[in-house]
Amino acid sequence: MTNLRLLFALFVLAMAAGCGTRADTYAPEGKTSDMNMRQAAAKADAIMQRTLSAIRPELRWNHGPSNHRICTDSKNDSLGAGSVKRRIAVMTIVSKERRGSLLGVVERDWTARGYRITSVRASGEVPAMYASTPDNFRIRVAVGGEGQFFFSITTPCFTESAVPDPATEPNTPQRAGEYPTRPDVYDDFWSSGGGGSVAGVGIS
Incomplete structure (x- = not known):
């Protein structure tokens, strides 16, 4: 898929979502349930793994x-609650044609x-x-x-x-150096520029 086609596809998706662009920030307000941060982190990890x-x-x-x-209220007082953020970096090289x-x-x-x-x-x-x-x-997924x-x-x-580190094991060794280290794993499909299909998505 060319850059032009990718841009068009994302534009159509944006219109369907009915929203504009947004920054990579999210400031949740107020405690939402009796779940604690440890449990929320485990649930976040599970969502990432399902993806x-x-x-x-x-x-x-x-x-x-x-x-x-x-998390704090409008007066910047603690609510006795907190928010957790998890990140994953893909080490597979994804070609422009596959993005x-x-x-x-x-x-x-x-x-x-849902x-x-x-x-x-x-x-x-x-x-x-x-x-x-x-x-x-x-x-969020971002390139x-x-x-x-x-x-x-x-x-x-x-x-x-307390919030522990993720318990899920990565499927490739951790790289040395500052985050993020750039992708270095070649995949016959994702790293190539030819035609084909994956999970029902047509590629040209």
């Missing part, structure tokens, strides 16, 4: 930095799971797509430098607790 499991051929990936913050198809696979999977597409960044070089689960976990794919998820505010 990755829908992609075939399988992508190689590593965890990115995990962080959390305290639109990969975004399409993710979009269809999120929609099938997630709402909230915004699309319709860029030919660094597109991104944002979605929200029914319980307001905010997910960054050198065409690298990133996934992230931010939870709503939940009761404060």
